[in-house]
Amino acid sequence: MKRMIVTASLVAGFFLAGASAQAGWGVCNGCHNGAMAINKAEMLAKYTSVEALIKGAQATENPMMGAMKQDIEALKAAAAELGLKSEKEAR
Helix, strand or coil: CHHHHHHHHHHHHHHHHHHHHHCCHHHHCCCCCCCCCCCHHHHHHHCCCHHHHHHHHHHCCCHHHHHHHHCHHHHHHHHHHHCCCCHHHHC
């Protein structure tokens, strides 16, 4: 089981490293489909701002999020595609 998680993490890291240039929800929705991780509707219910989504992504201990945790611009792009606003804009 541990070997499978490590392998999956490496594969995900490989794809996410290349995908950060074209970041956004399209990179996330492969896993955030409701089966592997929460889907778009659940993300919107859980996170109400760009900052909350970034903080949540960085707080996760899921190894599949390793590359994304460091890519703030990709997380911001994904949040924007989800329609989330910055806490400053929401005021």
